[in-house]
Amino acid sequence: MTNxxxxxxxLDAADNVAVGAIILPRARKIAIGExxxxxxxxxxxxxxxxxxxxxxxxxxxxxxxxxRLVESELFTLAQHFGVxxxxxxxxxxxxxxxxxxxxxxxxxRLDYLESERDALHTLLG
Numbered sequence: 228m229t230n231x232x233x234x235x236x237x238l239d240a241a242d243n244v245a246v247g248a249i250i251l252p253r254a255r256k257i258a259i260g261e262x263x264x265x266x267x268x269x270x271x272x273x274x275x276x277x278x279x280x281x282x283x284x285x286x287x288x289x290x291x292x293x294x295r296l297v298e299s300e301l302f303t304l305a306q307h308f309g310v311x312x313x314x315x316x317x318x319x320x321x322x323x324x325x326x327x328x329x330x331x332x333x334x335x336r337l338d339y340l341e342s343e344r345d346a347l348h349t350l351l352g
Contacts (some may be wrong), residue, residue: 255306287351294347301340312338 259267264278271278308330310316316334318327 232308237346255343286328290347294344294351297340297347304337304340308333308337313341 230341252276267278268280271281274281276284305311305316308316308319308325313334316325316330316337320327320330
């Protein structure tokens with residue numbers, strides 16, 4: 228019987244974890260090629276770290292970079308509408324300061340980006 232954590236087959240929905248708006252597969256070991264494994268071990272040795280520490284640091288840096296990109300887009304979009312949050316955008320539409328037709332796509336993008344930002348903060352701890 229094949230261990231589902233080592234399988235390349237997709238897991239069913241029950242094996243997924245929701246983190247905010249992001250659906251992630253439960254943690255599982257990922258098979259890496261011998262060439263990648265050798266590179267990882269060389270890098271780890273060079274920096275006097277374990278391969279696991281290199282992987283954890285790499286993942287943390289990736290998530291932090293992703294968070295910066297999301298926050299940058301959030302800032303640009305919010306600045307375009309003259310608001311700071313989706314709640315402020317909604318309020319501006321309600322009081323007639325902005326027209327719903329003008330903000331329709333931006334509203335959903337802003338909402339998505341806020342959810343993405345919250346999920347990334349959760350993942351980063």
